[in-house]
Structures are given as structure tokens and as C-alpha cells.
Amino acid sequence: AYHFEKADLIPQAIEYLHKAGLRALQRSASIEVVSHLNHALDLLLGLPTVPRRMEKELSLRFVLAPALSAIKGWSAPEIAINAENCVALSRELGDLGRLIHSLYYLWTNHFMRGDRRPTIDLADEIAGLAETPAQVYMGYATRAYTAYYGGRFTEALALTERATALFAPEILPELAAFGDEVSLMPHVFQSRLLWNLGKPDQAVRKRDAVHAMAETLLSPFARGIALIADVVLSRDLRDPERVERASERLKELAHEQGVAVLHPAAQCGKGW
Numbered sequence: 001a002y003h004f005e006k007a008d009l010i011p012q013a014i015e016y017l018h019k020a021g022l023r024a025l026q027r028s029a030s031i032e033v034v035s036h037l038n039h040a041l042d043l044l045l046g047l048p049t050v051p052r053r054m055e056k057e058l059s060l061r062f063v064l065a066p067a068l069s070a071i072k073g074w075s076a077p078e079i080a081i082n083a084e085n086c087v088a089l090s091r092e093l094g095d096l097g098r099l100i101h102s103l104y105y106l107w108t109n110h111f112m113r114g115d116r117r118p119t120i121d122l123a124d125e126i127a128g129l130a131e132t133p134a135q136v137y138m139g140y141a142t143r144a145y146t147a148y149y150g151g152r153f154t155e156a157l158a159l160t161e162r163a164t165a166l167f168a169p170e171i172l173p174e175l176a177a178f179g180d181e182v183s184l185m186p187h188v189f190q191s192r193l194l195w196n197l198g199k200p201d202q203a204v205r206k207r208d209a210v211h212a213m214a215e216t217l218l219s220p221f222a223r224g225i226a227l228i229a230d231v232v233l234s235r236d237l238r239d240p241e242r243v244e245r246a247s248e249r250l251k252e253l254a255h256e257q258g259v260a261v262l263h264p265a266a267q268c269g270k271g272w
Contacts, residue, residue, distance in 0.1 A: 001036075010047065014040045014056065021063045028180065028219050031258050033067035051093070058089040058098060065105050066179045070221045073261035075112035083109055100126055100135050104178055107142055111149075119146050134174035137166045141186045148189055153196050160190040180219035184210060188229045195236060207233050220257040224250060228262070231269040243269050 001016035017040035024032035040060050047053055061082055072078050086102035107122040123146045127139030144159035163186040175183050191206035207229060214226035227250040234242040247269030254262035 001039075005043065010043050014043050014060075017043070018056075018060060018063070021060070025063055025067060028070075028221065028257075030067040030070040030221075033063065034071060037061075037064040037067070054089055054093060058086060058093065058095070061086050061089070062098065062101065062177070065101075066177075069105075069108065069179050070259055070261070073112070074108040076109075079105065080109045096129060096131075097135075100129050100138070101177060103129075104138055104142065108179075111142075111145060116150070119149075132171075132174065133166055133168075134171040134178075137163050137171065137175065137186075138178060138182070140166070141182070144186060144189060148193065153193055157190065157193040157197065160186045160193065164190060180217070180221040181225045183217070184213060184222050184225055187213065188225060191229060191233060195233060200237065203233060204237075220253055221259055221262075224253050224257075224259060224262040224265075227253065228265045231265060235269070235272055240272075243272060 001013045001020060004010075004013035004016060017036045021033050021036040021040065024030075024036060037060050041057065041064075044053060044057055044060065065079075065082055065086065068076070068078055068082060083102060083105035087099065087106055090096075090099035090102045103122050103126050107119055107126065110118040110122065119142075123139070123142035126135075126142050130136045130139040140159050140163035144156045144163060147153075147156035147159060167183065167186070172183060187206065187210045191203045191210060194200075194203035194206060210226050210229055214223045217223070227246050230246040231243055231250065234246060247266050250262055250269065251266035253259070254266055
């Protein structure tokens with residue numbers, strides 16, 4: 001990519017930066033993904049606007065999205081900008097599959113910012129457009145999280161149960177495109193909901209199952225999500241020793257992997 005760019009062969013440079021970003025994403029090397037893909041986008045946006053360029057931009061932004069989420073956190077302005085561009089490009093190109101992914105990226109941003117009305121509308125749109133098992137899974141999941149933060153715990157639990165019932169190894173590759181944490185989140189929320197509904201023993205069993213699942217995944221970010229769930233439930237169970245152990249592991253993971261969003265959760269746990 002470097003040599004093509006210096007030779008002013010920009011399309012070839014973009015292709016190699018794209019390949020480098022994909023390879024980094026497969027290793028969960030999020031910082032490298034963002035570096036390669038932002039450079040590729042800078043080069044691409046200097047080219048004439050044609051459908052082929054729009055298609056390439058969408059492809060680059062799709063690789064960029066999960067890495068940005070892991071590094072910056074879901075509510076960051078960079079996530080909103082990338083997601084809005086993905087939605088617009090997907091609609092313009094008539095690409096239903098990537099439109100659903102793009103709507104999810106935008107949903108996460110509004111969700112983490114507490115924008116109630118957009119999260120409801122986007123979750124309903126995802127569910128209404130879903131066709132594949134992974135897309136249906138995401139429709140259930142986003143509606144479940146929205147119901148949870150609306151205080152509708154029984155409804156949310158039923159939706160997480162529908163999502164987890166669809167979970168299977170064969171849909172993991174498609175789910176991974178939504179983000180490293182996606183395959184775990186309905187399970188995490190199910191543990192939380194069981195606690196909220198007065199079923200602590202079931203909540204603990206689900207937490208332990210989440211940990212076991214996280215260990216089978218290559219993603220450090222997914223392991224971090226499992227540790228956050230551990231910190232929260234152990235705090236509610238008034239188990240300071242477990243909170244401290246999980247928080248320390250979370251802090252170490254955040255430092256090793258450069259995942260900023262994990263640091264505050266670790267500090268909150270240690271503070272408690």
C-alpha cells in the first residue's frame with residue numbers, strides 16, 4: 001500500500017490498505033484496523049464520486065465499524081458519523097444486508113447515548129427487515145435491550161430467550177460482522193434480567209455460562225464484556241473479593257489491548 005501510494009496508484013493503494021485492515025480485524029487488532037481504514041478512506045474520498053466509489057467506501061466503513069466500537073466505545077461521535085454514512089450508502093446502493101448492519105451500528109450509538117425514541121424505531125426497523133437467522137437474532141436482541149432500559153423486564157427476558165434460542169455456531173461468522181460482543185450480549189442481558197426479576201441463582205448460572213462462552217471466543221473485547229457483567233452481578237451480590245478480582249482482570253485486559261471503553265468499568269468496580 002505504501003509503495004502504490006508513493007507511485008500515485010491510489011486505487012491499488014486503497015485495495016492493499018483494505019486487505020491490511022481485514023487481516024488486522026481477524027486478529028482483533030483494532031488500533032491497526034482503524035489506522036489502515038482511515039488512511040484508505042482519506043485516499044478514496046479524493047477520487048470522483050461514482051457508484052463504484054460508493055461501494056468501496058461502504059466496504060471500508062464496514063470493516064472500520066467494529067474496530068471503532070471496540071476502541072472508542074459505542075456512544076462516540078466517530079461511531080455516529082460512520083454509522084450514518086453506512087446507512088446512507090446502503091440505502092443508495094439498495095443493499096438490504098448491509099443496511100441492517102448499518103442500522104444496528106446507528107442503534108448502538110443512540111442506545112448508549114440514551115436516545116430512547118431512535119432506539120425503539122431503529123430496533124423495530126431491524127426486526128422488520130430481518131431475513132437470515134443472524135438478522136432475526138439481532139432483531140430480537142435490539143428490541144430486548146430497548147425493552148430492558150424501558151423497565152419492561154418480562155418482555156425483555158422473553159426477547160433474549162428468543163435470541164439465545166437462535167444462537168448456533170453456524171451463525172457466528174455473520175454475527176461477528178455486527179461486532180465482537182454481539183454473540184454474548186443477549187446472554188449477558190439474560191443474566192441481568194434474571195437478577196432484576198428476583199432469580200439470583202439463575203442469574204449466577206447464566207453469568208458463569210457467559211464466562212465459558214467468552215473463553216471460546218478469540219476477541220479480547222468479548223472477554224471484557226463478560227468481565228463487566230461479572231463485576232456488576234458480583235457487586236449486586238455483595239461479593240467484594242470477586243468484584244476486585246474481576247475489576248483487576250478487566251483493567252489488565254484494557255491496558256494490554258488498548259480498549260478504552262473497558263477502563264471506566266474496571267475503575268468503577270475497583271471504586272466500589
